[in-house]
Structures are given as structure tokens and as C-alpha cells.
Amino acid sequence: MKMYEKAPAKINLMLDVLHKRPDGFHEVEMIMTMVDLADRLEMSELRRDTIIISSQAGYIPLDEKNLAFQAAKLLKERYGVKQGVHIHLDKKIPVAAGLAGGSSDAAAALRGLNRLWQLGLSSEELQELGAELGSDVPFCVTGGTALATGRGEKLTPIASMPQCWVVLAKPPINVSTAEVYGKLRADRIAVHPSARLMQEAVEAGDFQAVCGRLGNVLEEVTLKLHPEVQQLKEAMIRLGADGVLMSGSGPTVFGLVSKQSKVARIYNGLRGFCKEVYAVRSLT
Ligand SMILES: C[C@@](CO)(OP(=O)(O)O)[C@H](O)COP(=O)(O)OP(=O)(O)OC[C@H]1O[C@@H](n2ccc(N)nc2=O)[C@H](O)[C@@H]1O
Ligand SMILES: Nc1ncnc2c1ncn2[C@@H]1O[C@H](COP(=O)(O)OP(=O)(O)O)[C@@H](O)[C@H]1O
Incomplete structure (x- = not known):
């Protein structure tokens, strides 16, 4: 079987x-x-x-x-x-x-x-x-x-993430989760993103609020170790993604996009300098 x-x-x-x-x-x-x-x-x-x-x-x-x-x-x-x-x-x-x-x-x-x-x-x-x-x-x-x-x-x-496109780009570097947590100074985090505000945005199905409330305190560590991740974030924003964030300990950066018409431009723009790019749907 x-x-x-x-x-x-x-x-x-x-x-x-x-x-x-x-x-x-x-x-x-x-x-x-x-x-x-x-x-x-x-x-x-x-x-x-x-x-x-x-x-x-x-x-x-x-x-x-x-x-x-x-x-x-x-x-x-x-x-x-x-x-x-x-x-x-x-x-x-x-x-x-x-x-x-x-x-x-x-x-x-x-x-x-x-x-x-x-x-x-x-x-x-x-x-x-x-x-x-x-x-x-x-x-x-x-x-x-x-x-x-x-x-x-x-x-x-919680409620499903509002339906959208997700463009993912992984730069050619490997990041160790243990190393990133190890280098984080948990007592020195300047800005804490809010789980409550993100949950409210998701529950309300408010895509723009979800994009505005994205936040990841591990970015500080990984972006310092690998400045190309910051460059990838900036490129995604420039190309028109509605919200951009590094996932987990990285180094993958994702962009949330509501309009399908924007996806090809972002995908093709990123492919110019990053080999591993994916354009997929959010899963409900
Ligand atoms: C950062 C996150 C965010 O979703 O994901 P990834 O970047 O790995 O995908 C997770 O917290 C990762 O989860 P996972 O990859 O399952 O971690 P584990 O195998 O349990 O732990 C790997 C190492 O990360 C550190 N670790 C993990 C989770 C946690 N809450 N605190 C930690 O300090 C520990 O040093 C541990 O030895
Ligand atoms: N089935 C698997 N697929 C991918 N990686 C695996 C698997 N099993 C063990 N690993 C090891 O786990 C580590 C973390 O892989 P992965 O789960 O892909 O990353 P992340 O924790 O960043 O999301 C890798 O170093 C890899 O060697």
C-alpha cells in the first residue's frame, strides 16, 4: 500500500x-x-x-x-x-x-x-x-x-490569511536557525511587532493592514550577517509588492501581492539577480 x-x-x-x-x-x-x-x-x-x-x-x-x-x-x-x-x-x-x-x-x-x-x-x-x-x-x-x-x-x-499572491525569493546563502537565535539579543529588541494587531488584521480580512503590520525581529540578525537579504527586500518593494518581510530566520524574503497583474513584473525583476524565485498563492 x-x-x-x-x-x-x-x-x-x-x-x-x-x-x-x-x-x-x-x-x-x-x-x-x-x-x-x-x-x-x-x-x-x-x-x-x-x-x-x-x-x-x-x-x-x-x-x-x-x-x-x-x-x-x-x-x-x-x-x-x-x-x-x-x-x-x-x-x-x-x-x-x-x-x-x-x-x-x-x-x-x-x-x-x-x-x-x-x-x-x-x-x-x-x-x-x-x-x-x-x-x-x-x-x-x-x-x-x-x-x-x-x-x-x-x-x-485563526481565520485564513486573505487570498493573495506570495512571491518568494531565496538568495544563495544558507542560514542556520540556531545561529540566528544565538546571535539575537532578546533584551535589546528595539521594536516588537504585535501579534494581536496582526491577528486582528487577518481576522478582519484586511489585506492592506496585514501588509502594514508585517514584522520579524530575527531580520535584525540575519540582515546584519547577510546584507543581500536587505537588498532583496528593497528590490521587492521597488518592484511593487504590497508588503515585504523575511520569513523565519531567513534568508527567504516574501512579498505579498494582491493584484495578479503585478506578479509577473515582480517575479521577472527578481529573477534578474536571484535564481530561486517562486510566485505562488497563499493557502486557505
Ligand atoms: C525561526 C523559525 C520561525 O518559524 O523557523 P525557521 O526559520 O527555522 O523556518 C522557528 O522558530 C524555528 O523552528 P525550527 O526550525 O523547528 O527550530 P528547532 O529545530 O526546534 O530549533 C533549532 C534551534 O533554534 C533555536 N530555537 C528554536 C525555536 C525557538 N523558539 N527558540 C530557539 O532558540 C534553538 O537554538 C534550537 O536549537
Ligand atoms: N526532509 C528535509 N528536508 C529539508 N531539510 C532537511 C530535511 N530533513 C532534515 N533536514 C535538514 O534540516 C535543516 C533545515 O532545513 P529546513 O527545514 O529546510 O529549513 P528551515 O528550518 O530554515 O525552514 C537543513 O540543514 C537540512 O539539512
Whole structure:
């Protein structure tokens, strides 16, 4: 038997850090939503008690470091599953980009293997398991648009993000999430974006207010390390995006665009100096 799952990328409409916790993680407030740029997972039953990961992408780990492998291993150990599985990852989401590609693969593996192995786990149970794999995995289990607090694993679903186009551009640099959080001085953040104001804008379906309230305190760190991310932001604004922000720890920059007629101009303008550009829809 085979199961298929789509694993979409996330963007952070706002990301605030409240303080560093004794366990080393940071207490955050984020509004997250999914975009229509997705990896695809094919999960095939194996009679042998083993986990095999394959992918057309040559640049991700295929061993126990792969988050989809870790998701399968966690389910097997926790629920005594004796069957094996071959997970093929068709990667479309850029890696180490601030788009939670690996987390979304792990979440999709949890959903798909829950069905393949008939474990009967609820979304809440899958989210709890996901939190053992990474801070962004619980959100990726259910997707939608949500307020995420704690280290990112405490979720409150909110209304869907207003329908729009999302242009994503990833400069050719890799950013480590741990390094960015590590370099942040949480006690010296000058301006905190407001989760409440962003939630209100989303709930009201007010696209312009969403664009006006975008904010990410991790930009300060990543933009200092990689000035080309700032240049990319400026280019997107110049080309006419309605709102522009770096996603997560970066380096991907996204632009929200309401009018389809503007999308081609922004996409083509960015392609001039950035190879990895995507124009997709927001997911509702
Ligand atoms: C910044 C965000 C925003 O959505 O996303 P990405 O840029 O990774 O996509 C997330 O907070 C990333 O979540 P995720 O990538 O799952 O992080 P984890 O694997 O749990 O943690 C990686 C490392 O980041 C740091 N970390 C992560 C989350 C958090 N709330 N505080 C932290 O300090 C810790 O140093 C941890 O060791
Ligand atoms: N299935 C996977 N897809 C992509 N990266 C993965 C996967 N499993 C593990 N990784 C590792 O996780 C790291 C972060 O990848 P990713 O989730 O794409 O980035 P981000 O946390 O910035 O959103 C990468 O260094 C990569 O080697």
C-alpha cells in the first residue's frame, strides 16, 4: 500500500521574541500561514523492518538526520510498529530557507504514516509528537493560519490569511536557525511587532493592514550577517509588492501581492539577480 501527502512551506507574517528561556529556546509569538509551494511525500509499505528515505534532491540528508526519517522512527518506537517504510521526498521547498521544508516533511510523514499504519492518532496527538521533532513541526501538522506561542508549538488557529499572491525569493546563502537565535539579543529588541494587531488584521480580512503590520525581529540578525537579504527586500518593494518581510530566520524574503497583474513584473525583476524565485498563492 502507498500513501501520498503534500507538505507545504510556511511563512511567518510576524515573529516576535519575548525572552530567552532557561532551556535555551526562545519564547516567541508568531502568526504563521501556509503557501502553495510544497514538497510531496510518497510512503510505501516495506515488509522489512527498516526506514528508507530517497529524494531527487541531492542536497538533503537521507539518513537519520532527515526529519521525515525521525518522524517514522518516532512512530515506530512509540507504537511498536514492526512494518518498514520507504519515504520518497519530492523536494520543491528550498532547504534551510526559513520556510520549514524539513518540518513540513516531518509533519506530512506523521500524517501519512498515521494512515498507513492505522494508528488512529488525532491531530492533537500528532502535534504533540511533532513537538519532539522541532518547534515548527506542530504547526505544519495542521497548517492553516495560526498564532504560535511558547517555542512555537502552542497553537491557536485563526481565520485564513486573505487570498493573495506570495512571491518568494531565496538568495544563495544558507542560514542556520540556531545561529540566528544565538546571535539575537532578546533584551535589546528595539521594536516588537504585535501579534494581536496582526491577528486582528487577518481576522478582519484586511489585506492592506496585514501588509502594514508585517514584522520579524530575527531580520535584525540575519540582515546584519547577510546584507543581500536587505537588498532583496528593497528590490521587492521597488518592484511593487504590497508588503515585504523575511520569513523565519531567513534568508527567504516574501512579498505579498494582491493584484495578479503585478506578479509577473515582480517575479521577472527578481529573477534578474536571484535564481530561486517562486510566485505562488497563499493557502486557505
Ligand atoms: C525561526 C523559525 C520561525 O518559524 O523557523 P525557521 O526559520 O527555522 O523556518 C522557528 O522558530 C524555528 O523552528 P525550527 O526550525 O523547528 O527550530 P528547532 O529545530 O526546534 O530549533 C533549532 C534551534 O533554534 C533555536 N530555537 C528554536 C525555536 C525557538 N523558539 N527558540 C530557539 O532558540 C534553538 O537554538 C534550537 O536549537
Ligand atoms: N526532509 C528535509 N528536508 C529539508 N531539510 C532537511 C530535511 N530533513 C532534515 N533536514 C535538514 O534540516 C535543516 C533545515 O532545513 P529546513 O527545514 O529546510 O529549513 P528551515 O528550518 O530554515 O525552514 C537543513 O540543514 C537540512 O539539512
